[in-house]
Amino acid sequence: MRQCAAEATVPIIPPEVYNFDANTIPKNVKITKAEALELYETMVLIRRMETEIASLYKEKKVFGFCHLYAGSEAVGTGIVANMKPVDNLITSYRCHAFAMMFQNRQQKDGPFSVMAELAGRAGGLSAGKGGSMHVFVPPHFYGGQGIVGGQVPLGIGMGFAHKYSDDGGVAFPLYGDGASNQGQVYESFNLAALLKLPVVFVCENNLYGMGTAAKRSSASTEYHKAGRFMPGIKADGMDIITTREISRIAADYSRSGNGPIVVQFQCYRYYGHSMSDPGTSYRTREEVQHVRQTRDPLNLFKAVLIEAKLASEDEIEAINKKAKKVCAEAKDAAAAAPSPDPADLYTHVYVKYLEQPRRRTVIG
Template sequence: MQTIRRLETSAGNLYKEKIIRGFCHLYSGQEACAVGMKAAMRDVDNIISAYRVHGWTYLMGVSPLGVLAELTGRQSGCAKGKGGSMHMYSPNFYGGNGIVGAQVPLGAGVAFACKYKGNGGMCLALYGDGAANQGQVFEAYNMAYLWKLPVIFVCENNNYGMGTSAERASCNTDYYTRGDVLPGIWVDGMDVLAVRSATEFAIDYVNKNGPIVLETNTYRYSGHSMSDPGTSYRTREEIQEVRQKRDPITSFKELCIELGLLTADEIKAIDTKVRKEVDAATAQAKADAELPLSGLWTDVYSQCLEPKIRNCVEYNIKHVQQNKGVNH
């Protein structure tokens, strides 16, 4: 969780320095959701999410440099700088998706592939409260139930869809109850251990019975994206109160000390190690080479087309594949 928090802090600073351009959605405050779910996932399981995915990319095996360099558009990024903030990938991680709610039916498709292959895997399809009213979400519920697909529909309810509170956008904000015949469970998304337990239960359920809805009630500290100050539709006092009373990292640190699992000095040592690692990755993400212009038309397809891809530029260019399209 601490590494994700540091990564997002660094990403925010790089954006303010105008080294990161375009969209940038931070996960600060929601770390317990990702870490808890990942702790429960098995090697055969898969994840697909929306566009707040820097932390998930790290958890799914990409180094801090791979995340930050992708944000800065460098060749050492996990997608060689071509994907940016919303389009990061790694094995079993079907990435961020920029269209609100569109990843949910894709997650059902990943679950269908698991069932078709018979590999015992499942898929967590993540979406936010802002996407919960999308028609395609309910269509995915219906199809997943009919076909008994091994999918967990995870609503990360951080209480605000862009600048609109959940209460203003949804007639029913108990998102775990909105699956019709699909069962649902609610969990405190600021408690990493509770999220892990709920996910373990959900994985066991879907592999025996079919789809389920899981709502994690969480909170984002930053705005919807870096272009949103996040204070026009909520008060600074509200944000500060959550930080003081419900912060997932602080709460877990206190629990570890209370149970005698770690000392305060050991926790400080972990924090120092994380800070140094992320700082080093940040420096390298600034210094590494950008993709050359010739790289813009490489790795378009997993299988190279022969002899040419037409209409890329004014003349035809022979398509080449440099190497694997994703660094991991």
Template sequence: MREMLATVLSQVFSGMVQKSTLRGLLSSLKFSNDATCDIKKCDLYLLEEGPPTSTVLTREEALKYYRNMQVIRRMELKADQLYKQKFIRGFCHLCDGQEACNVGLEAGINPTDHIITSYRAHGLCYTRGLSVKSILAELTGRKGGCAKGKGGSMHMYAKNFYGGNGIVGAQVPLGAGVALACKYLKNGQICLALYGDGAANQGQVFEAYNMSALWKLPCVFICENNRYGMGTAIERSTASTDYHKKGFVIPGLRVNGMDILSVREATKFAADHCRSGKGPILMELQTYRYHGHSMSDPGVSYRTREEVQNVRSKSDPIMLLRERMISNNLSSVEELKEIDADVKKEVEEAAQFATTDPEPPLEDLANYLYHQNPPFEVRGAHKWLKFKSVS
């Protein structure tokens, strides 16, 4: 470290490095480059070995994960505010509390892999590469939205991300279909098919399990168990709450979904399982949502405020990562506060855009029905009204 510091100082005095750059370098020198962290052992089903119980977290990774989770948290809180101000209409399902699932899943796969999920999709949209501006503008139905203002909260898409699906559990067989395409094309890619604990009892989910097991599809079935299907506690709706065992012949993992490192390592393990040709695997992420099921649900009629507060104070995913970073000298309170301020500014600017960007014009109604199609006419509400569709 002394040699590095001496080199930097000599470059400063010779005019090769600016003083602002020096401050950044000196700041980074006082932190550790990485840390070995213990993580909770996963519960296993039909598996002899599972994910590791310790992993290395680099400073660069930690800062990235922390920022991404803070963006998702602030974005969802801003969506809550915009909904109450009536800038957002219709259905809106928030995922604050589940940030470790969103960020951890993305950290465990490749950008070329595929994800499909339910209507609680905002966080995954962000981790798949969409900007906060395009997500919030989609929620408010504006031209600058990621789906041109046509999809709203439940139907957002990105590269290798297939929504945002409104019908409970319907995305799971679609995810199996994406995995079938991966196997057919022999491209080494996999698909993550996410659903909630409420959807875990849907018949089509079990049909997808069956076909995937028969054909050994590279599909990771992921149950985000946030303990309540709409307003019903899992114990009241499900005879067996061991969701990681519900694939019968499909191996499963039960993962601490509030710890980003647990989610990341379990996802890497599951992805390797699928890529090796062993067929599907099932992951249950034990997580929690702070808001109600949707904006029409205050979330306190079937659970107490004390319960929510207890999770916030003991298991909050952002808090857990922050404590881990500080205790392992990967960052400081001051540095994380700077990230918080930067995130707040980004979300505020995105919200300003989402409330001022114009709505799409009527003549765009039939656009983007197909990908890479020549323009064609689409009949409107009656036979004399026609729109031109362009891709």
């Protein structure tokens, strides 16, 4: 039986930088066996959960819109793996993976609570009242937003709160290539840079917006340069080691008082824009299959684990089987959960204001 290593040094895929010191980005990073297996397990759990969500949708147990994240698991996993307990994150409607990860960080049943919410059940994250596009995990995940790009100004509000309270936190507003040309995104860039807010803007460039390719809707797809007066990094979003390291570097930069930075992760989505979109009118099935076979983040990292002797085939298979079982059971439990009590129509409507007034100060 082959002996596995407790730690290994693995390469990251060299990124492109804009007004940023490339020498601060290492070529290799160390990772322990425990860290590596946790990253792999998280990505597998996301993939399996979304497979079950797709099944629930086809069974007509999930209503409305449903936007899946499959293919982009390395981006979300890499970002969340580096977040400090004080950091905050907000994203678009492609949000199920993040909700699950933040629930699991709180030792809660992430897959069940996400699927129950999508099915409109009482055990869901928002008590079954928000659905696919509105899931929240207080106090650090501010949810998925249904308005394209609308989460970005909310994200800099989170950054302002970090600076105001001087708590050392960083805000991560995530948006896609489809939202990258929204006016509110550029307004957010300006204000964040003006106030030097601790914000890491993350553009998840999955190459396609709603029905068209990014290159057909953007005069420039170099989204990491869009801030002009902010530094930027463009990195491979299909490689979990790269996303984890670049997320850490960007957060450390912003956390150190340097102000905001833009990170563009090049990733992909296997499903259409939403479950109602077959996703084949603006790209070919052959293209999707090619990415699955050659660039899948789970398969790529599995190969790294085996090559670096951080895991055996048996250990990887055990993780896969566990994730499949957990998510299948969560799906059945979510489908069988009760509907919200009618009295819940009157809950979560108002919130008490601050009990004591706080002295306002000016941020220079």
